[in-house]
């Protein structure tokens with residue numbers, strides 16, 4: 081609904097492949113399943129969830145830059161760009177909405193190159209290791225940050 085605070089839920093490269101490969105690491109839910117769960121949770125929390133995925137770093141940067149106009153908060157799973165992208169860090173630093181970083185897997189229990197995130201320094205918080213439920217936890221954490229008044 082238009083009067084609900086909007087939350088932009090961004091997904092980075094290869095997350096469109098969820099549920100298709102590597103279910104042992106990332107779970108069996110598809111990105112469409114996660115979007116449906118986020119939309120339902122957003123309704124319960126009084127948030128308007130705008131769920132997007134891109135394999136293109138520049139497109140993610142553009143969406144982040146535009147977020148200050150239409151969105152009160154940003155939840156982001158930047159995928160592999162988490163560990164490489166100064167451009168995403170800069171974009172997230174430039175916008176006002178609070179940022180919550182999400183990862184399906186526990187990045188600290190994996191290869192060392194996944195232990196560093198360029199996004200974490202500008203995030204209000206980080207949720208990782210809880211699979212698709214991490215997106216729901218992020219929305220629950222976001223609600224009070226954007227003054228949502230819904231139940232749940």
Ligand code: CA2
Nearest residue numbers: 094097098101102159160183184185194
């Ligand atoms: O755990 C996460 O959510 C990650 O952000 C997922 C990224 C990975 O590079 C990060 O280190 C942690 C990878 C997303 C790739 O998604 C796939 C989905 C299905 C099959 C293969 C990859």
